[in-house]
Amino acid sequence: MLKDITIGQYFPGHSPVHRMDPRMKLLLTIFYIVILFCVSNPFGFIPAVLFLAGCYMVSQIPIKMIAKSIKPILPIIIFTGILNLFFIEGESVLVQLGPIHISWQGIYTSVKMALRLVLLIAGTSLMTYTTSPIALTDAIEQLLSPLKVVHFPAHELAMMMSIALRFIPTLVEETDKIMSAQKARGADMDSGGLIQRAKALIPIMIPLFISAFRRAEELALAMECRCYHGGEGRTRMKQLKYSHLDFVALGVTTVLLVIIIILNIIPMPFLNWLL
Amino acid sequence: MEKKEINVSGLVFEYPGDEEGAPGYLVLKGLDMTIPAGQFVAVLGHNGSGKSTLAKHFNAILTPTGGDVIVCGINTKDEDRLFDIRQQVGMVFQNPDNQIVATIVEEDVAFALENLGVPPAEIRKRVDDALKEVDMYEYREHAPHQLSGGQKQRVAIAGILAMRPDFIVLDEPTAMLDPKGRSEVIRTIKELNKNFHTTVVLITHYMEEAVQADRVVVVDNGKILRDGTPKEVFSEVELLKSVGLDVPQVTELVYELRQEGIDLPQDILTEDECYEALKKLLA
Numbered sequence: 001m002l003k004d005i006t007i008g009q010y011f012p013g014h015s016p017v018h019r020m021d022p023r024m025k026l027l028l029t030i031f032y033i034v035i036l037f038c039v040s041n042p043f044g045f046i047p048a049v050l051f052l053a054g055c056y057m058v059s060q061i062p063i064k065m066i067a068k069s070i071k072p073i074l075p076i077i078i079f080t081g082i083l084n085l086f087f088i089e090g091e092s093v094l095v096q097l098g099p100i101h102i103s104w105q106g107i108y109t110s111v112k113m114a115l116r117l118v119l120l121i122a123g124t125s126l127m128t129y130t131t132s133p134i135a136l137t138d139a140i141e142q143l144l145s146p147l148k149v150v151h152f153p154a155h156e157l158a159m160m161m162s163i164a165l166r167f168i169p170t171l172v173e174e175t176d177k178i179m180s181a182q183k184a185r186g187a188d189m190d191s192g193g194l195i196q197r198a199k200a201l202i203p204i205m206i207p208l209f210i211s212a213f214r215r216a217e218e219l220a221l222a223m224e225c226r227c228y229h230g231g232e233g234r235t236r237m238k239q240l241k242y243s244h245l246d247f248v249a250l251g252v253t254t255v256l257l258v259i260i261i262i263l264n265i266i267p268m269p270f271l272n273w274l275l
Numbered sequence: 276m277e278k279k280e281i282n283v284s285g286l287v288f289e290y291p292g293d294e295e296g297a298p299g300y301l302v303l304k305g306l307d308m309t310i311p312a313g314q315f316v317a318v319l320g321h322n323g324s325g326k327s328t329l330a331k332h333f334n335a336i337l338t339p340t341g342g343d344v345i346v347c348g349i350n351t352k353d354e355d356r357l358f359d360i361r362q363q364v365g366m367v368f369q370n371p372d373n374q375i376v377a378t379i380v381e382e383d384v385a386f387a388l389e390n391l392g393v394p395p396a397e398i399r400k401r402v403d404d405a406l407k408e409v410d411m412y413e414y415r416e417h418a419p420h421q422l423s424g425g426q427k428q429r430v431a432i433a434g435i436l437a438m439r440p441d442f443i444v445l446d447e448p449t450a451m452l453d454p455k456g457r458s459e460v461i462r463t464i465k466e467l468n469k470n471f472h473t474t475v476v477l478i479t480h481y482m483e484e485a486v487q488a489d490r491v492v493v494v495d496n497g498k499i500l501r502d503g504t505p506k507e508v509f510s511e512v513e514l515l516k517s518v519g520l521d522v523p524q525v526t527e528l529v530y531e532l533r534q535e536g537i538d539l540p541q542d543i544l545t546e547d548e549c550y551e552a553l554k555k556l557l558a
Contacts, residue, residue, distance in 0.1 A: 134378050166378045169420035215373045222374035225334060225366040226387035226434060227358045237385040237398040 009069075009125070010132045016245055017059035017130045022139035024246040028253050029127045035257050036116055036123070041271060042108070044263045045115055051256045052123055061129045069125035070118055077114050084110035092273060108274050137161045142240055148231075155231025163219070171212060178207050278348070279312040279441050279474075281333055281364070285342030288328055302328045304497035305342070312441060315468045315475045317488035317505075321519040322480075325497040330446045330478050334364035347441065362391065364442040365435030369450050371427035372419075375434075380422075381406065381415040384433045391438070398437075405437040406430075408471065409463050425456025429463055436467070443467070444476040449484065461487065482509075482523040486544045493520070506542040525549045 012018075017025075032052075039045055056063055070077070088110075090103025128136075141158030148154055182203050183189065189200045288303040302325045310316055320326035331337040332344045335351035344351045346360050368374050377383035381402055388398045406412040409429040419427055428448055435443055445464065449457040461484055467473045477488060485491050491508040493501040495518040501508045509515070512522050512530040522530070529543045529552075539556065543549050 134382070162378060163376065166376065166419070169418070170372050173420070215370075218368060218370060218373035219376070221336065222366075222368055222431075223376060223386075224336065225361060226376075226438070227361050227390045228386070229358075229390065233392045234389050235392050235395060235398065236389055237382065237395055237402065239395055 009128050011061055011065075011129045012132075013060060013130065015059045015130070017055060017126070019243075019245060020130075020249060021240055021242050021246045022131050022135040023143055023240060024242060024249060025127050025131055026136070026139050026143065028249060029124055031253055031257075032123045033120060035253070035260060036119055038257070038264065039116075039260055040264050041268060042112075042274075043268075044260045045112075045119075047256055047259045047263075048119060049115075051252075052119060052126070055126055056122075059126060059130050061126065065129060066118075066122045066125070070121050073117065073121060077117050080117070081110040081114045084113055104274055133165050134162060137165070138236075138238075138240060155234070159231075167212075167215070170215075171208065174211060175204065175208055178204050280347070281310040281442060281474075281476075282345040283308045283310075283329075283332070283342070284345075286329070286332060286339050286344060287341030288325075288332065288337060289340045302497055303332075303339075306494075306497075306499050308492060308499060308502065310442070310474060310476060312474050313468075313472045315465070315487075315489045316477065316492060317485035317490070318476060318478045318492045318494060319480065319482075319485050319508075319520060320494035324494045324518075326478050326494045327446055329494060330366070330444050330476065333442065333444045333476065334366050335360045336366070358391070362438050363440055364444060365438055365440040367428070367431050367435055367443065367445045367448050369447045371424060371431050371451070374431045375419045375427060378418055379415075380411065380417050380419065380430050383419065383430060384415075384437050387434060387438045401437045401439070402433075405433040408436055408467065409433045423456060424452045425459040428452060428456065428460050432460070432463060432467075436473075440473070442474045442476065444478070446478045447480070448477070449479070449481065457481075457484075480520070482521055482526075486523050493518070505544055509544060510541045512541075 036048060039048060053063075056066070085102060085106045086100050088103065088106035090101075090105030092104040093101050094104065094107075095102045131139075137158050140161070141154050144152060144154035144157070179189070187200060187203055189197065189204075192200070284307050286303050286306040287301075290300040290302060292299040306329065318326050318329065328337065332339060332351065333346065335344075335346075335357055338344075338352050347363050349356050349360055349363075351360055375383050376386050384402045384405055385398050388401060393401070403412065403415075406415055409432050411426060411429050411433060414422065414426065414430075419430065422430065432443070432445075432448075443464075448464075449460050452460065464475055464477065465487060468475045475488075477484060479485055486505050486509070488505060491501070491503065491505050492499060493508060493515070500518060501511065501514070509522050509526045512526065515522050521527070523544060525543055525546055525548070529539050529541065529549065532539055533541060537556070539552055543552055
């Protein structure tokens with residue numbers, strides 16, 4: 001049962017978003033985050049939301065997945081929302097209760113922050129939903145490789161990430177086995193307080209670590225046998241290539257930025273009371 | 276071009292002692308052997324006999340303390356040509372889980388070629404060829420943890436085959452597999468030897484596997500005890516037993532029957548041979 005865990009949250013598929021170059025997806029995700037922070041008036045959120053909804057539609061990722069990805073940070077969203085709601089000083093006060101006051105400005109700011117956070121999470125989740133961890137690793141290696149000039153270990157970093165990904169299922173399976181073995185010897189892992197439970201993990205952690213070290217040693221040997229000698233002079237079977245799809249996506253995102261900048265520049269005197 | 280063979284002469288190997296003056300441990304005590312291209316050699320020995328240490332000398336993971344190992348004319352002590360040697364002599368280990376590097380089968384098979392700087396188009400071709408040779412082509416996009424032990428070990432073999440080595444050294448490749456996986460791997464090894472003339476050095480302690488080789492080398496206590504065809508080696512039942520090795524079940528049966536005075540040839544190795552001999556006897 002533990003063996004079936006999925007790593008990351010990748011949804012395999014063949015949509016245009018899936019087929020995009022992972023480097024471009026990574027860059028555009030960062031680009032989108034920057035765009036979100038450029039939005040400075042309420043109308044600016046409309047194209048930002050429409051853009052993301054469009055992306056989800058094209059990628060055929062069910063919209064309910066957004067809810068799933070936002071769930072873990074919901075407390076943070078609510079917390080910042082409430083803080084903003086009560087503590088933003090504003091002129092058009094609605095309710096006043098001692099030091100606490102709710103103003104239109106407060107409502108606006110808290111909605112803005114919440115919306116920004118939701119879009120941020122939904123946007124980055126879209127990337128992890130449509131990109132396999134291995135493709136993401138490749139993308140990171142490629143994007144960071146110019147930093148090799150300043151001796152940044154881009155290849156080593158990517159290699160570590162991919163070996164870690166490779167060994168997660170193996171070690172999970174092993175943990176499962178060790179747990180069964182310790183249970184068979186009478187270990188009690190499901191009762192007692194927090195400290196007792198933590199202590200019960202020791203007989204699992206120690207064999208797991210020892211076996212992980214042994215595996216690492218054997219893996220190093222096997223890699224040496226296959227002529228591994230670092231990133232120098234290495235080629236790749238699968239070359240990452242930008243296709244027209246990537247440039248279309250880049251174009252669309254740039255248009256989004258332009259629209260938002262225009263919306264920021266257009267004077268909107270009727271909104272002055274809110275800002 | 277030098278003759279394609281592995282030449283071991285006067286091989287001595289000692290694991291060095293530590294700095295506190297603990298003595299070193301002498302594992303190999305002078306071995307001589309030549310493995311010509313195209314042969315299927317089984318190396319037998321019980322645990323601690325030095326058979327795995329010997330295997331690690333074939334592709335310069337270990338270098339001799341004394342004597343020489345020459346691979347296709349290259350001395351394994353020549354560090355500048357390390358990758359040439361490792362390309363010639365591929366090595367497969369016991370635990371398939373610990374030798375698969377990548378998260379996708381075909382990426383793993385490509386690993387060695389990527390390290391060697393082979394152009395991408397050539398890698399693609401060689402990876403496909405290697406996967407077809409071990410009959411794992413349809414699994415090329417699977418993750419390693421979705422495969423069975425025998426399948427994983429075949430992927431590991433493909434990863435070595437992609438380098439197109441002349442020699443493949445397998446260090447107990449079936450020790451961690453179930454019977455089904457074991458027969459898959461042995462079948463793959465035999466096909467490689469037969470169809471692609473890859474020289475196979477199989478380190479094992481399963482007699483049934485050794486029987487299928489062209490030549491059996493018995494290593495005991497860091498020395499070569501016997502070196503000959505399976506029929507020659509396995510006919511010396513007492514000798515093998517005295518060094519803690521079993522003989523194949525069929526040989527054992529024939530040996531016991533002969534002890535009882537029943538007239539059977541001693542060089543029977545396979546079940547079919549035994550069946551025929553017994554049928555003749557009982558007829």
